[in-house]
Amino acid sequence: MTDLFAATTDAQPSREQLGEGAVLLRNCVGHDEAALLADLRAIIKAAPFRHLVTPGGHTMSVAMTNCGRVGWVSDSSGYRYDPVDPDSGQTWPSMPPSLRSLAARAAAEGGYKGFTPDACLINRYKPGAKLSLHQDKDELDLGAPIVSVSLGLPATFLFGGLTRNVAQRRYRLTHGDVVVWGGPSRLAYHGVAPLPAGEHAVMGAQRINLTFRKTR
Template sequence: MTADLFEAIPDVRPSREAMAEGAVLLRGFARAFEAELLPALREIVKQAPFRHLITPGGHRMSVAMTNCGSVGWVSDSTGYRYDAIDPESSQPWPAMPTVLRRLAADAASDAGFNGFEPEACLINRYVPGAKLSLHQDKDELDFAAPIVSVSLGLPAIFLFGGLKRADKPHRYRLEHGDVVVWGGPSRLFFHGVAPLADGEHALMGRQRINLTFRKAR
């Protein structure tokens, strides 16, 4: 992340965009939190640096990631899972800062999901060309809680499909500060991210950071 994380930017009134039943795009929602959010993320990454995970099929993910919270999402030759211990440091993942919990809970509430208490925050770093194939978030034990996804940095094309992989996904351009929340009937919809276009963001540099909040257990 660049050194000018504390630079102020103009306030933007958040707007709502319905995506599907149970799914909503909150434009600019995270902008009100960034004075606390960006320094908190920088501290998390110092404790648990980004790494490229290996899928069970042996492929190296193009997206680098880390976690914070009581558990973190990991992948290796044995499969996908949540684990309380960072496999690289053999230490617990960094605690989830209050500002992240508040952001996730407030966004979920605004989307109609009250009482959301995330246990895991997956922090993904995209550089130009990185992408995320269509997939379902289904490693959690309870699908009653929503997924809250925060976009920071370079704009990205978010792909949001349906319950079948073959369902044609809708394309949404996500800008810095946008938050997507999906749950209920759309909780298991396939989704992904198209290859990130090159560019330079004033605060975040040549990258996109995505925060995905989940109740894992």
């Protein structure tokens, strides 16, 4: 990660409804940014990014790591949450207060008070990387929302319905934006279009996405 810090805007978050139970919060990171990025660097140092392989043998273009009680992993045996980092054999780094409080605050703003995530998936997008349309359904607790934080380069977020053939709407996510979805939209199909090239003042030539989940 680029070791740069830039002043954040003082603009207040704005809210955009994406669907029933789903909301986009603009500029939601704000003054927590410095602590969040410092903690994020420490997590990545302890558990470096890697490109996971899907059960079908496809190497994901998005690199990822995790923090929290469990981490999301994928290999030939399937998708799952695991308390142990398969690369190091150690438990995942703990979720620091800066990340946990951001997730809880955004969830509350989105209508989901009391959100206590136990996993944070940290995805790194380089130009050209994408995330295919999918549902987040490996969690036992589907009553809790998904909280997704965007850092770095702008990306196009695709948000659809409960079946794959429902047309997706496209939203431009910028640094500090957070998407929260749950309730009737909890199993909505979503994805990220290929990331365009660029250079962000804070994060450099990449996008980092933090996805907070309650797995049980």
